[in-house]
Amino acid sequence: MAFTTTARARGPRRRALLTGAAALLLTGCAGGRDGDGADGRTRAAAVRDTAALLARYDATLAAHPGLAPRLRPLRAETARHAAAFGATAAPVPSSSAPPPAVPDDPDQALATLAAAERRTADGHTAALAAAPPELARLLASVAASGAAHAYLLGADA
Numbered sequence: 001m002a003f004t005t006t007a008r009a010r011g012p013r014r015r016a017l018l019t020g021a022a023a024l025l026l027t028g029c030a031g032g033r034d035g036d037g038a039d040g041r042t043r044a045a046a047v048r049d050t051a052a053l054l055a056r057y058d059a060t061l062a063a064h065p066g067l068a069p070r071l072r073p074l075r076a077e078t079a080r081h082a083a084a085f086g087a088t089a090a091p092v093p094s095s096s097a098p099p100p101a102v103p104d105d106p107d108q109a110l111a112t113l114a115a116a117e118r119r120t121a122d123g124h125t126a127a128l129a130a131a132p133p134e135l136a137r138l139l140a141s142v143a144a145s146g147a148a149h150a151y152l153l154g155a156d157a
Contacts, residue, residue: 042131043086046139049120050082053146056100056116060109063102067110074149081142107154114153121146 057075061068100116103109124143128136 038130039132039135042127042135042139045127046085046124046142047082047087049123050078050085050142051087052100053116053120054078054082056113059100059102060113062099063104064106064109067106070110071113074152077145078149081145084138084142110153114150117146117150117153121150 054075057071057078061071061075103112121143124139124146128139128143131139
């Protein structure tokens with residue numbers, strides 16, 4: 001015996017889903033920025049941490065050029081994260097800070113980079129509680145991306 005359904009029995013209509021999704025989106029975007037500067041401090045910390053991660057990518061690429069096909073897309077995405085947080089230019093290494101140490105073994109270099117991705121993602125996740133809604137969504141998205149980077153680099157393998 002064949003089971004037949006009507007359009008109404010299959011679930012909500014597409015229009016109802018789109019209307020509901022739009023309402024949720026508009027409600028979620030209604031949050032404003034903190035007036036006490038917490039937003040600015042959290043953004044500055046995110047830019048700083050992401051710039052340090054970019055420096056680690058650059059040092060790893062310089063030490064192991066053969067890893068470039070694997071690392072360049074992840075580095076480019078990390079640079080976009082820095083821009084999303086409000087970084088105005090590519091990070092310039094300070095003369096007082098030495099470049100990050102990179103292990104001689106490419107597998108160890110990847111593991112070190114993966115650990116840095118995980119630490120940065122954990123830092124973004126920790127900042128969620130104090131962040132205003134708009135920044136919290138950005139932090140959550142970038143933290144999820146960082147966790148994926150760590151996985152792709154082999155941290156969770």
